[in-house]
Amino acid sequence: MSEFIAEPRRFGRHAQRTVLVTGASGVVGQALLKRLRDVNVVCLVHRSPVVAPNVTVLRGDITQERFGLSDAAYAQLAHSVDAVIHCAAVTDFNRTDGTLETTNIAGTQRIVEFTAAANAVLYHVSTAFVHTTVDGERGRTAIGYASSKSAGEAVVRSGNVPHVILRPSVVIGESDSGEITAFQGLHQVAAGIFAGIVPMIPFDPAWPIDFVPCDLVADAIACVVENGITEGEFWISAGDRALRLDDGVAICVELARELGVTVDMPRFVPPELFDRLIGPVFLDALPTRIRRSVVGMLEFFTTYLQSGHTKPSSLDELAALGVGSLPDQRDSLRASLRYWAQAKGYGETEPAKVA
Ligand SMILES: NC(=O)c1ccc[n+]([C@@H]2O[C@H](COP(=O)([O-])OP(=O)(O)OC[C@H]3O[C@@H](n4cnc5c(N)ncnc54)[C@H](OP(=O)(O)O)[C@@H]3O)[C@@H](O)[C@H]2O)c1
Structure with a gap:
């Protein structure tokens, strides 16, 4: 090497x-x-x-x-x-x-x-x-x-x-431009919604989805280093300012429609009902590749966005160290999804690439 x-x-x-x-x-x-x-x-x-x-x-x-x-x-x-x-x-x-x-x-x-x-x-x-x-x-x-x-x-x-x-918490693109080095979990969920393979979401619409723009994460880390802090734990998360899951999904659907993609608003169904009755039939009916994608999304949501618990947040403490404030969550999610959608060719006159 x-x-x-x-x-x-x-x-x-x-x-x-x-x-x-x-x-x-x-x-x-x-x-x-x-x-x-x-x-x-x-x-x-x-x-x-x-x-x-x-x-x-x-x-x-x-x-x-x-x-x-x-x-x-x-x-x-x-x-x-x-x-x-x-x-x-x-x-x-x-x-x-x-x-x-x-x-x-x-x-x-x-x-x-x-x-x-x-x-x-x-x-x-x-x-x-x-x-x-x-x-x-x-x-x-x-x-x-x-x-x-x-x-x-x-x-x-x-x-x-x-x-x-x-x-x-979940890191999304820069607050203003939505720019990000790689598309990760949340973008993959957006890809599923844009592709129309998420007709239902088996989670509570009121669950918070906690995400933070990458420039805020970078600012928080840099400020902690620059201030010479040598101990402690900091939650770089939206906490009680996190969006509800249904608000996040609605932003994604609105953007898809704005870019000319026809998508229905996914329906929220109770998790137990999905697991017991809908899931087995719905999942079995999907082609293998799409089923894998849907199961991956379910896993992501289940593990990382579920529970209904609000994350702790140290943003107030970090603000005292000079860290910028949390931008409007709706605006930064929109910017992030728009950046992803543009990178994938959505909104162009040519047919958009799926996922
Ligand atoms: N992104 C998020 O939403 C998020 C949220 C919460 C916490 N985090 C945490 O934030 C940190 C950064 O995450 P990220 O999203 O920026 O990760 P990422 O985009 O997946 O990048 C991972 C980085 O780790 C490097 N790496 C992997 N294996 C390595 C090895 N064996 N030796 C040296 N470098 C290695 C990779 O380099 P190569 O590509 O060259 O292998 C790459 O630079 C991680 O600790 C992650 O757990 C991320």
């Missing part, structure tokens, strides 16, 4: 702090790189390239001993780094190949060891769904991600390094 893929800046303990960012190519990492200022940034890059001005890029894998670096490169990195912002993770909910565990738990253990060697502070990006559990059969396949993030937090807490835990 080649170690430096860009000319390394001379690391050193100077007035300006040096921050190691893992997961810089991801949704949160990319937003963070746009926001970080007044620090030297070193990105530990795995497979996907990271191109950003004023950052040093170092190729490494958190599942490997010393991230796969030579002893000398690892020691040099540890000598230079004052803080680690750990965003790297496997975020695919349904992985069953062991990579959720090797990356999100064992990889976090290596990050803790590195933080100790660097005598640095660890800013660990966890998730607001860290306490999620499943009740019954539905949601079981998607719980692996939440469980691995929960175990990752435990590793950090027992690691004996100064640390801060940051828990974003």
